[in-house]
Structures are given as structure tokens and as C-alpha cells.
Amino acid sequence: SNYNARDRAPEVLVDGATSGDGLSILTGESIQWQYTVTNVGNVPLSNIQVNDVPLGAVTSYTGDANSNGKLDTNETWVFTASGTAIRDLQSNLGTAGGEYIDNAGHNRRDTYSDGSNYDGADPKISVTKVTVDGSSEGDGRGILNGESIEWKYTVTNSGNVPLSNVTVADSVGGVTPSLTSGDTNGDGKLDTSETWIFTASGTAGIGAYSNIGTATGSYSDTAGHVRTVTASDGSSYLGANPLINIDKVTVDDETSCDNIDVLFNEPILWRYTVTNPGNVPLA
DSSP, X not given: OOOOOOEEOOEEEEETTEEESSEEEETTOEEEEEEEEEEOSSSOBEEEEEEEETTEEXXXXXXXXXXXXXXXXXXXXXXXXXXXXXXXEEEEEEEEEEEEEOTTOOEEEEEEEEEEEXXXXXXXXEEEEEEEETTEEESSEEEETXXXXXXXXXXXXXXXXXXXXXXXXXXXXXXXXXXXXXXXXOSSSBOTTOEEEEEEEEEOOSXXXXXXXXXXXXXXXXXXOEEEEEEEEEEEEEEEOOOOEEEEEEEETTEEESSOOOOTTOOOEEEEEEEOOSSSOOO
């Protein structure tokens, strides 16, 4: 007599309560692969095995309702394997196999394969902060006190997914960075190909000054899991306060001061003592 021994093993990826193929999953999350094996033939199948490339043999399953060790035509066996999501596009292939032996001892084994994939989302953000004085920018520069200055925060996406809710904050109160350029497609997301520039304005003070800029962004994967990432960078300058002082006295031999009496035609000197009471050298 004729018989048909076939089984199917659709494979999907499971992230929390979300399952399917092509999911975006945050790196480091615990995930599962689910292999749903059914018997689409007309005879029970024995020696059911599921193997995955690259995971290997998958042995954990449920569904053998009558515990006879055979995949009956009315049963669905669900195999599962566990792992941790890694970065970038990942794919694997699950293969289910089962066999049937007829009364004459003839054996037929059938297999079926199905693949699954996901994109390992690795959100990251970077920021570089510099102090801007006119056409000059950098860190640790001398800037005349009272001058108008800016701080520039260059924000880039060093991960592999676009970031939402991107903001920049400064460690010093009153310094409020705002976005000035970079969102080229106007989607409100920091794409991996974009560079966003934030700026804040201020006035140079006196002496050593430093502050830190912190960039923040977030990403939500297919299952709705959110990861917020941050990065910080500092900048500094010396608020230059150039000052000069002079003290002039009249010198007559060992006497030096102001308003002294000196005999007519005596040789005298004038001494000029110059000091720098500021905080920068004078040229």
C-alpha cells in the first residue's frame, strides 16, 4: 500500500512575548528559537530529531501527548533552543527528521528545513565637545575674559541602529545645548550615517573653567524593549585676565622713594618696577 511520511518544522525566533523572523533584538538579551514540528503524512513518525545550524542538536520539546515517542498525525511537537542575541544580522537553519518502518521492515526517513533570522541591535552614541572662540575651537585654550564663546557638541551614532530622543545636556547650570544641524532626512532619529551638531553660548570668565557634555539616545526593538545609551566628553579653557602694574621711584644713592629732596645737579635715577598681577604672561 502507499503511504506518505512527511514532517514540517517551521522555525521562528522568540524574544519575550514576540516571535517571528526578521526581528530586531537588543544585543545581550536572552532569546529562544522555536521549532514547530508537525506530521503532514498519514502515518506516525519515529526517531524525531531536530538539528540547527549553527546551534547543533535541539533536544528539548513538548507535544508527545500520548507519550509513545512517535509524532502522530494529530500531534504538534515544539522544540526550543536558547541563546543570547549578538550584534548584526544573524541567521540559522533548523532541520526536522523522522522515519517510518512498514510491515516488511522497509524504512523511509523524511526531513524538512526552515530558517530564521534576526538583527542584533547594538545602540551606541558618541559625543565630542570643544570650546569655540571665534574661528578657533578646541580644548585648553586661553580666551580673553568677557568674550562671547560657544561650546560645540558633535554627536555621532557608533552603533548599528538609529537612535531616538537624542538630547545633549551640560554639567554646568545655565548652559543649554540645542540642535543646530545634522538631521538630514528630518526623521528625528540619529541615523548611523548622520552627525548632529549641538551648540550652547556663554561668556568667558576668569581663570580655569571646565564642563562636561553628555549625549543621550534610545532604541526600541521589535518586542518593545528599550535601551538608553549615553556618552560624555569634557572641554576646558583658561579665562585670560591680562593686567600690568608699574611702580616708579626716584633714586638718590641709597634712597629711593617719591617726593625726596635732592641737591641741585646731583646725579639721580628713576626706577620702574613692572609686575604682572593677572593670570597670563604678557608679551
